Amino acid sequence: MQLSDGTTQPPTLHPMPFTRVEVALLSLVENRLCVLLGKRQEAPYKGRWAIPGGVVRIDLDADLEAAARRVARERLNVSLPYLRQIGAVGGAARDPRAPWALSVVYRALVDAQALAATPGKRLETLGWWPADAVQEAKPAFDHGALVAQAVDALRAEVDRLELPFGFLPPTFTLGELQALCEALLGRRLDKSSFRRRLAERDLLEPVPGEMRTGAFRPAQLYRARSLTN
DNA sequence: GGTAACGATTGAGGCACGGC
DNA sequence: GCCGTGCCTCAATCGTTACC
Incomplete structure (x- = not known):
């Protein structure tokens, strides 16, 4: 192999791992946190559900995130707005190939x-599968564990009020924000604690003059402070 | 038919209390 | 002290009912 300095790389002395990227796409479907799985057309695990993934191609991918974006394009025909790396898993028993x-x-x-x-x-x-019931899909490889890691990482962020503002509409009421967080976390939140923590972190600002009218008292609309600075 | 009174509902906020 | 829980009050609106 020709290196960038013109020298030639000697043959490797050590076996190299089979290197892949996997992309866990999460969303709210009917107010439940779900993960997107694809049914595999080829062995191994033909006909089984798996999160989209693919081999890292050093001839195509500038870095790991570029590899993940390419895999999402190839497997799902989509361009992803943002990606966050959860981590890496490796082992001898992960992939029969x-x-x-x-x-x-x-x-x-x-x-x-x-x-x-x-x-x-x-x-x-x-197919979108409920994140808390993804084992019912009998996912291929160790993808059940990978989904669990992705869900845990997302919920830990929401728990820390690192809110997914890119996922929210431009303006929202506190009730809508709390409902979204509750759906992502899969559990109810206390209104008082939730609002106090939001206020302490100074994450939101009211939209002047903007109220959400409905059958009852109009609710104040807010927007993310981070989006306006 | 028009109007007032009332209950139900939901958003917003406050406060006391207990566990850690 | 921090945080969650539970309960409360207040505001605003809708629907129902009673009264004129």
Whole structure:
């Protein structure tokens, strides 16, 4: 192999891992946190559900995130707005195609309706599975554990009030924000504590003169302070 | 038919209390 | 002290009912 300084790389002395990226796409579907799985067209695990993933291609991918974005395009026919790396998993028993497989796992929270993903390369169909019941899909490889990691990471962020403002509408009421967080966390939140923590972190600002009118008392509309600075 | 009174509902906020 | 829980009050609106 020719290196950038003109020298030639000697043959490797050590076996290298089978290196992949996996992308866990999360969304709220009917107010439940769900993960997008694709049904595999090819062995191994033909016909089983898995999170979209693919091999890192050093001839195509400038870095790991670029690899994840390419995989999302190829498998789902979508461009993802943002990705966050969860971490990496590796081991000898992870993938029957290789003696040792390494996966770098990314996640993204997306609007399932707006995403409009369609099955791409090596996928028969796509489906949104409830994140808390993903084991019922009998996911291929160790993808059940990877989904659990992605869900835990997202919920830990929401718990810390690192809110997914890119996932929210431009303006929202405190009730709508709390409902969204509760749906992502899969549990109810105390209104008083939630609002006090929001106020302490100074995350939101009221939109002057903007109220959400309905059958009852109009609610104040807010927007993310971070989006306006 | 028009109007007032009342209850139900929901958003917003406050406060006391207990566990850690 | 911090945080969650539970309960309360106040505001605003809608629907129902009673009264004129």
